[in-house]
Amino acid sequence: MWVVHGLCDSGGRLLVWAEDSELPARIPGRAPAGVLGHPFAVPAHELIDVVDGVAAASVELALPSFASAPMSSPELVRDPLTAGSAPRGKLRLRRWQVPAVSLYPDDLPALLGAELPGCRIGSDLRFLGELTDFADDLITGGRVLPTLVFEGDRPAARWIPALSGSDSARFVALRDAMPHALRAANDDAPETVLRTTLNALVDDRARNRLEADLTDARGTAAAWLNALTGEAHFDGDRAQLRALARRLETWHTGVPGQSPLRTCFRLHAPEDDDPDWIVEFLLQSVDDPGVLISAQDVWADNTQVLRRWVDQPQELLLAELGRASRICPELDGALRSSHPSELVLDTEGAYEFLSRAAHLDQAGFAVLLPSWWGRSQRELGLKLNATSAGTAGAVTKESGIDKNALIDYRWELALGNETLSKEELAELAAAKVPLVRMRGRWVQVDRKRLAAGLAMLEQDATGRMSALDLIKQAGGEGEQQPLPVVEVNATGWLGDLLSGQADQHxxxxxxxxxxxxxxxxxxxxxxxxxxxxxxxxxxxxxxxxxxxxxxxxxxxxxxxxxxxxxxxxxxxxxxxxxxxxxxxxxxxxxxxxxxxxxxxxxxxxxxxxxxxxxxxxxxxxxxxxxxxxxxxxxxxxxxxxxxxxxxxxxxxxxxxxxxxxxxxxxxxxxxxxxxxxxxxxxxxxxxxxxxxxxxxxxxxxxxxxxxxxxxxxxxxxxxxxxxxxxxxxxRRVKTDPSVISDLPDKIEMKQLCNLTTEQATLYQAVVDDMLARIADSDGMERRGLVLATMSKLKQVCNHPAQLLGDGSSLAGRSGKLARLEELLDSVLAEGDKALVFTQFAEFGGHLVPHLSARFDTEVPFLHGGTPKKARDAMVERFQDPDGPRIFLLSLKAGGTGLTLTAANHVIHLDRWWNPAVEDQATDRAFRIGQRRDVQVRKLTCIGTLEEKIDRMIEDKKALAQLVVGSGENWLTELSTQQLRELVTLDAEAIGA
The missing domain is CATH 3.40.50.10810 (Tandem AAA-ATPase domain)
Known part of the structure; x- marks a missing residue:
């Protein structure tokens, strides 16, 4: 079985090489220093017959390697428990000479779509296919530009992509998803490698699609135009060439995303009795949006400010205004002036401009609008007033009131939280446009909702209904409500209930x-x-x-x-x-x-x-x-x-x-x-x-x-x-002093750990393997693959020996274990006790002898297989002041049903990814009976999925607190792109 790889070198050549999966078993022992030939790369003369390349080449690649050989590609990752003959040792980057075949970008789609017997396409070559699709989209949409560059001493005509808007976002997404193997040929940053590759693909494929007849072209420009569809290099007068290059740069600045400045429109609402709305024109810095230059300064030719960005700011402003007028025709009036700097509108025109603001923004313009525009708190809504007899306290002592009791109610229309009078309602109904100035402020009113609200008040402004029906109406679940309920005012026991603080009354x-x-x-x-x-x-x-x-x-x-x-x-x-x-x-x-x-x-x-x-x-x-x-x-x-x-x-x-x-x-x-x-x-x-x-x-x-x-x-x-x-x-929480005043504090801390080089290499191999396989899976197979990969990555973050399952020594190979040892050193030095939770019972069994030897102390381990009698004895001994100082527990077996207040330190060695489960485990120590502050530390490997999922966990906690005041299966539902972003290893993950 071959695994076929692809990359683009620094010169823009598309290269293909392959590994033979049968060769790694025959690798010799430690190789001498120097750049050697890749020991199981497929020879160029064999590869060229399969991929139909045009020429043989050789490329030097930096690949993860053991002392004796390169590491197998991720597509060939084997079960570490069965790979007995695979090389072992510390992994590091090492350079190897690899035979490769040059390929025309036009031939890449055919290669990816062909059936290659005995071959598997690597993730890097598949990624090049995605990048080729991107290049085709740019060319088809006309989002490419001709340019003149100097390659060494020779000028060359090239086509380059013009990225803006969604194209820029797509570029960033591809950059973040780019396989590390694509950078093996050079040490450039990911963005540089991706831009070089995309430029090469755009240039090659644009040439092949151009059919324009340029036979009548003359001079230097003709030579340049001909070079865009033929041989890239051409000769010409040096001065003329440089002038042409400058003119092309000016052209580029007029394309969205290519200029360092963009046109900005700022709308000013009228003040006092002034009827005019003003749209102010400005230029805004793309890199620093806080830098705004008025059109008046542009026309004043303030060269000190503007010329550091562009040579022709006036031409740029006029061109951009002309482009914007195709989206917003109201701008045509301003363009009749030789030096347009603003547009004056009436209220109806202002509303039209506001309605088109989103289209201007999508087209790459900046739009600054008044803060009230689109604010839902100023939307038209319903206000419910209700009256009930008695108080909540009276209800607890009597049984004559229930959810079926009849309640008097009255509906009112409100703008935000302000009730509207009859006169104001009449003014809103008579307004010609949805923009109305009311009580000194401009507001936007949905006319359909206004008409529906007025119709409701005519039919059902007051009456009586059951308490349960009124509660549903107050919550916005009434069947006949045309508008949202923005405020509820109720008296008596119903008011106490609807306040959400009935327990306080x-x-x-x-x-x-x-x-x-x-x-x-x-x-x-x-x-x-x-x-x-x-x-x-x-x-x-x-x-x-x-x-x-x-x-x-x-x-x-x-x-x-x-x-x-x-x-x-x-x-x-x-x-x-x-x-x-x-x-x-x-x-x-x-x-x-x-x-x-x-x-x-x-x-x-x-x-x-x-x-x-x-x-x-x-x-x-x-x-x-x-x-x-x-x-x-x-x-x-x-x-x-x-x-x-x-x-x-x-x-x-x-x-x-x-x-x-x-x-x-x-x-x-x-x-x-x-x-x-x-x-x-x-x-x-x-x-x-x-x-x-x-x-x-x-x-x-x-x-x-x-x-x-x-x-x-x-x-x-x-x-x-x-x-x-x-x-x-x-909802009451233990950390609220008004709930339990005698419970000490719970102090939660994130402990960020670096990976060792060995961990980082294993981590990347698992990630690449999943991303290569997940594209061809769905349903239960996909969910199973995601969960299995997540488990493997968590094992790598804990310790390489856990993933490999080889029983090897733990010392010195894991950044997380090193941090755990440092924390336990401190705990024992203070005379305190600690609970250490892990979700992996097997790894816990491996930790027990290591920690016992490291700290010369007994380390009891409670897991799912611990008999009840032994479990009770462990808890009793640990709670004894003279008992063990470190208690290791599996999260499932020890996370509930225990009281372990002898410990005032809780360490989560690995993350469960369900905040409720982690909090339950922490509560073994942080519960009634605890007399000391509890310090909770959650060990998280920086730059890995652990850190990224930790952010998701915080979002989930915030979600719970957002709506009520205070499992892993959800991971399987993430999209492939979300998974890619989640598991990608960041550069800062590896420790020095």
């Missing part, structure tokens, strides 16, 4: 006598909030941080409501791992509650189940059984359905999510510390369970909230979503 509630726990103040407020929702029959999500006692608050609610009167049973759905915990906590804190576990092969069904559960207050089952027994559970009328660890229904299309949504109950509650982990659709699933329909359909939710917030960072959409969900989500 409630008097803390104590559980009934006999409850076996003393609630903390925030827990008493949480109980009051749950009781408030229970009285109204509304669902909610208790989203307190892990460790803040969601279990005890729910049990207190059950005990309190059942102490008042007899009620149907409550169904609690939870993961199997915490069923026993719920049983024990109920027995400990609420011994009066009758608890039944619906689980096991002997569980009841049908009428027997209905008869049985009537004897109990709390029925506990698991998510799988809730789905499996959904028909039987739907037949029972529950007092409430409670989901513990409600993130288990984050996929709204899952069988268990559909099953729990179909259950019948007076109230529904969700308990979770992570209502949003990866996507906002998870929040929709939880909220649609708690209060069906409160956020509309999933498709509507995605269009209205998920896409604007996740893709565009729309803070207005996030604020609207907070307003809707706020009444039904109670």
């Amino acid at each position: 409630l008097e803390p509630v104590d559980p009934p006598a006999g409850f076996g726990a003393t609630l903390r103040p925030y827990q008493r407020r949480g109980l009051a909030w749950l009781t408030f929702l229970s009285r109204l029959g509304l669902g909610g999500c208790l989203a307190d941080d892990m460790g803040l006692g969601k279990t005890v608050q729910l049990l207190a609610l059950e005990a309190l409501t059942r102490a008042e009167r007899s009620r149907p049973p409550t169904l609690l759905v939870c993961p199997m791992s915490v069923v026993g915990n719920w049983q024990r906590e109920a027995e400990r804190f609420a011994p009066g509650l009758r608890v039944h576990v619906h689980h096991g092969g002997g569980r009841l069904s049908g009428e027997d189940l209905r008869d049985e559960v009537e004897r109990y207050d709390l029925v506990i089952t698991t998510y799988p059984l809730a789905a499996r027994d959904s028909e039987a559970l739907r037949e029972i009328r529950w007092e409430r359905v409670v989901l513990d660890e409600a993130q288990n229904i984050k996929n709204s299309n899952s069988r268990q999510a559909k099953a729990v949504r179909g259950l019948s109950a007076r109230q529904r509650l969700a308990l979770t510390g992570t209502p949003v982990e990866n996507r906002l659709a998870e929040l929709w699933s939880v909220m649609d369970f708690a209060n069906p329909g409160i956020l509309g359909s999933l498709s509507t939710f995605r269009a209205r909230y998920a896409v604007p917030v996740e893709r565009d960072g729309d803070t207005d959409a996030a604020a609207r979503l907070r307003r809707i969900t706020g009444p039904f989500v109670l």
Whole structure:
């Protein structure tokens, strides 16, 4: 099997070479110093028969090499556990002479499309194919320029690309995606290599497509024109040649993206009683947009300022204004002046200019508009006023008010947050254009929305509706709303609820006598909030941080409501791992509650189940059984359905999510510390369970909230979503002193580590292998390939020995392990204890003897295979002041269910890429009972996917906090370009 590679040398030649996969096994021992021939490159005379090249050549390439041979190309990466004969040792860049074949760029598409028996196309040659497509697009679109260059002592006519707008963005994307192998022939920067290659492709392919008849051309210009379609080099008068080169430079400056200056349009709105809008003309520096030069200065010929950029600024301005007038015809009036510097418009003309501003921007012009243009906070919307009797505190003590209570309401139209009077509405309706000056400010009004809003007020300005319907209207989910709801003003208990701070308006509630726990103040407020929702029959999500006692608050609610009167049973759905915990906590804190576990092969069904559960207050089952027994559970009328660890229904299309949504109950509650982990659709699933329909359909939710917030960072959409969900989500975090004043601080730090050269080489090999294979895969195969590659890259970042699986020594080969040792040195010197988490149990087993020997101490290791008895003994010994000082844990086995407050240092050796899972592991030390500040360090390899995914994790945390106040599978859905950007190894990754 051959692997065929391609590159472009510094002279612009397209070269092809190949490796033979059968040769590496026959490589001799250590080679002497000097540039040797590549030991398993295919000879030129064999290669030329396959690729049909035009001439043989030899090129010197800098390739990753062992002491004895070059490293095999990424397309030939083998399983490191089975590659017994492959060379080993430290990798470094070494130069080799490689036989290559010259290829015309026109022949490259045919080569890539041909079936080459026994050959595989390398990622570098495929990349050249993508670059060729780019060159063809530029030529077809006329986005190329002729130029005159001097190659050595000889002048040459060349075609070059004219990059601007989307072409520039495409160039940057290609530069970032360029395989490192493409730079093996020279040491130039990636951008230089790519530009040289693209220029060579454009020049060659443009020549072959030109068919113009230039037989009548004369003189130097004729020779140059002929050279553009024939032999590049030509002779001519030196002075004439230089004059021609200057004229061509002037031509280039008039092409978007080629000039250091671009035309800028700045719109000034009228002030006071002035009716005129002014469009000011300027020149703006492309490299420094803050540098603006007025057209008046251009016409004043301020040479000191302008001539450092271009020779003919006046000609540039006129040419650019003429080009802009084809997009915005209003500019024609200014061009009648010999020295145009501004354009005067009326309000209607200003609106036309504003409407075309985006087209000017896309064409490469700069456009500076008033700050109010396009600001959604000044959009036309609805203001809802509602009046309800009593307060939230009164509702918790009475049962006469519920979600079906009738509420008086009144709709008003508002601009931003300002209510519009009848006179202002009449003025807006009479305006000829959507630009209106109101209350001293210019505003844009959508006339269709205005007409719809006025029609609504005529039909339904005031009236009465149920509290639940009004809550939906307030959230913008009403069926007949033509405009968004921008503000809600409500009084009484409804106002307390819609404020999203009902718990702050409630008097803390104590559980009934006999409850076996003393609630903390925030827990008493949480109980009051749950009781408030229970009285109204509304669902909610208790989203307190892990460790803040969601279990005890729910049990207190059950005990309190059942102490008042007899009620149907409550169904609690939870993961199997915490069923026993719920049983024990109920027995400990609420011994009066009758608890039944619906689980096991002997569980009841049908009428027997209905008869049985009537004897109990709390029925506990698991998510799988809730789905499996959904028909039987739907037949029972529950007092409430409670989901513990409600993130288990984050996929709204899952069988268990559909099953729990179909259950019948007076109230529904969700308990979770992570209502949003990866996507906002998870929040929709939880909220649609708690209060069906409160956020509309999933498709509507995605269009209205998920896409604007996740893709565009729309803070207005996030604020609207907070307003809707706020009444039904109670979120408290442990770091808030008002929640727990006696819990110490949690200090999180990112520890950036460099890769060693060995790590960097292995990393790049894995990346190149994935990118070469992913283009030909899709569906489950693609997802599997991405996840497998991510796992391999994380292993490389940990230690080369982990990826290779060869049991080799750990010392001195990993930047991350070196940083871990430095941190543990400091921890032990201070007399402290540390938890070290890794997701790789096998690597943890390899670390134990290394760390034990390095620090001369016992290092217990808790993983999934640790028996329960041994697990309990490890925890007890570590919690003992005289116990081990370092505790190594696998993230899955040790990340939940443990209290390890003896440690005040937590180190995440590798990243799980799900912030909720990492935070749960950290909470083994940072929980009630901890007396010292907890220092959390997350080791991240700089310049690798670890650092880039860390930024994504922060975005996901910010997303959760954005909408509620505070898994790896999502990676598989990234596009190939996004994956390429994610895994590309940055230059700063390797340590000195």
